[in-house]
Amino acid sequence: MDTERKYDVIVIGAGVAGASVARELSKYGLSVGVIEKEADISFGATKGSHGLVHCGIPAPGAPLRSGGELRGNVGFEAVCRELDVPFERIGKLLVAFNAAEVEALGAIEAATTAHGVAGLELIQDKGRLKEMEPNLSDAVVAALYTPSTGVADPWSFAIALLENAMANGVGLRVNTRVCGIKRDGSDGYVLETTAGTFRAGSVVNAAGAAGAVIARMAGDTSFAIKGLRFQRIIMDKACGGMVRHLVRGLKNGAAAGDFAFPTIDGNVMVGSTVEPMSDMDDATTTRGGLCDWVIPKYRQMFPTLSPDKAIKPFAAVLPLPGPEFHIAPAPESPGFFNFMLGVSGFTASFVMAEHLVRNVMEPAGLRLAERADFNPRRKDIPHFAALDNDARAAAIAADSRCGHVVCRCETVTEGEIVEAIRRGATTRDGVKFRTRAGMGRCQSNFCGHKTLEIMQRELGVPVETITKKGAGSEELVP
Numbered sequence: 001m002d003t004e005r006k007y008d009v010i011v012i013g014a015g016v017a018g019a020s021v022a023r024e025l026s027k028y029g030l031s032v033g034v035i036e037k038e039a040d041i042s043f044g045a046t047k048g049s050h051g052l053v054h055c056g057i058p059a060p061g062a063p064l065r066s067g068g069e070l071r072g073n074v075g076f077e078a079v080c081r082e083l084d085v086p087f088e089r090i091g092k093l094l095v096a097f098n099a100a101e102v103e104a105l106g107a108i109e110a111a112t113t114a115h116g117v118a119g120l121e122l123i124q125d126k127g128r129l130k131e132m133e134p135n136l137s138d139a140v141v142a143a144l145y146t147p148s149t150g151v152a153d154p155w156s157f158a159i160a161l162l163e164n165a166m167a168n169g170v171g172l173r174v175n176t177r178v179c180g181i182k183r184d185g186s187d188g189y190v191l192e193t194t195a196g197t198f199r200a201g202s203v204v205n206a207a208g209a210a211g212a213v214i215a216r217m218a219g220d221t222s223f224a225i226k227g228l229r230f231q232r233i234i235m236d237k238a239c240g241g242m243v244r245h246l247v248r249g250l251k252n253g254a255a256a257g258d259f260a261f262p263t264i265d266g267n268v269m270v271g272s273t274v275e276p277m278s279d280m281d282d283a284t285t286t287r288g289g290l291c292d293w294v295i296p297k298y299r300q301m302f303p304t305l306s307p308d309k310a311i312k313p314f315a316a317v318l319p320l321p322g323p324e325f326h327i328a329p330a331p332e333s334p335g336f337f338n339f340m341l342g343v344s345g346f347t348a349s350f351v352m353a354e355h356l357v358r359n360v361m362e363p364a365g366l367r368l369a370e371r372a373d374f375n376p377r378r379k380d381i382p383h384f385a386a387l388d389n390d391a392r393a394a395a396i397a398a399d400s401r402c403g404h405v406v407c408r409c410e411t412v413t414e415g416e417i418v419e420a421i422r423r424g425a426t427t428r429d430g431v432k433f434r435t436r437a438g439m440g441r442c443q444s445n446f447c448g449h450k451t452l453e454i455m456q457r458e459l460g461v462p463v464e465t466i467t468k469k470g471a472g473s474e475e476l477v478p
């Protein structure tokens, strides 16, 4: 991105919201840039998302969210196919432990079916439940099965969206914080950032937790963002087959926070606390959250899934503009648009981006001319672990670095790490999110230093300047 040019649209924030909008805008003949304060795509709330593609749960009073979730679920496969992102419909079992909860499941089934979600089934045959989910507690008496619930890696999805947008001409500036916004005469905005001044005809505010702060810079005080913290645990792949669906408990007749599900990468995730937070940056885990809540809760559903298989406890804060998404022009600032997601924001991201561009920005005056040369396809880095032996042999013959396994837990090669760097990773988390190097059982204890050596060589920088996730997280003490 360049400070001399005036962009048609600048998007603030490179989470799944900003990445979706950037890709949507790249379908039209517009100059578009994305400005992100962190060192890479998806380093905000998106990286902490569960990555569940929800079925389309009715949310009374929140038509954008409930409609977006439903359409997002239906369309997720197709967009993942275009972007070469793994996605799987794992299905959901909402479980009941007593007669009152079975009655609640019946009500949820009726409401969800009426909302348009297909294939729901209330299963009260315990034998069948055991077949579907062999390690489920005997105390479960029934479950509401929703086949369409899916899962994907949220960071892989956001990176793929933005890589595709960039291949279609979108610019990206990372390590660049927007600090001030001014009107540019009568036409557009000037964004003051830590890396200079950028100009745009229109601005999309996709800054997640900082959304209200960014809006205020443009004179919009019409909304606030609240936070919800979720604490969870990732289990080792050794227990991958122990949970086959998203299995979720009930609270007061609705789906509760407690769950267990198989991630798209073959681990199991268990969780979760749901804690209102005033500090949006407080993504700490607590003994009370994990030991007193998450572990006992998931063990009610899966008593034999032992916590000694935990490899990573972690937390993230969900930025919430309210029960409904806030997707609207700023009241007094023409050409400034807020794109604030929230619950189910991952599922609905790309359909809501289309809604913003077509139903909000175009009626407000943004001229959309479809590009004949828009290419919707993007290819992922070929992952050695997922290749068959012939493909592995071919990859090694083409580049011997593809035969050098760096991360033993996840079977990630030097070739993949080099390609991740070529695609824009400058931090160890950036490499991790693109390759899974360091995401396995040892959590990078064996491959961390080797990854740093490769990064030093490829980036041509002193090793002590390489960070985990941006300035202030240097990996080595000089």
Ligand SMILES: Cc1cc2nc3c(=O)[nH]c(=O)nc-3n(C[C@H](O)[C@H](O)[C@H](O)COP(=O)(O)OP(=O)(O)OC[C@H]3O[C@@H](n4cnc5c(N)ncnc54)[C@H](O)[C@@H]3O)c2cc1C
Residues within 6 Å of the ligand: 012, 013, 014, 015, 016, 017, 018, 035, 036, 037, 038, 042, 043, 044, 045, 046, 047, 048, 049, 050, 051, 052, 053, 054, 154, 176, 177, 178, 179, 206, 207, 208, 209, 210, 214, 230, 315, 316, 317, 318, 319, 340, 341, 342, 343, 344, 345, 346, 347, 348
């Ligand atoms: C723990 C958790 C679990 C979730 N689970 C699910 C789920 O299973 N299914 C589902 O559908 N949804 C889920 N969600 C919701 C969904 O993931 C979020 O709605 C979505 O990721 C929000 O994306 P975003 O791009 O708006 O925010 P972010 O990812 O936070 O992106 C905003 C970006 O703006 C940048 N930024 C902020 N200020 C500035 C500035 N001044 N200058 C430049 N850049 C700036 C930030 O650095 C950040 O990268 C979950 C969310 C969380 C946190």
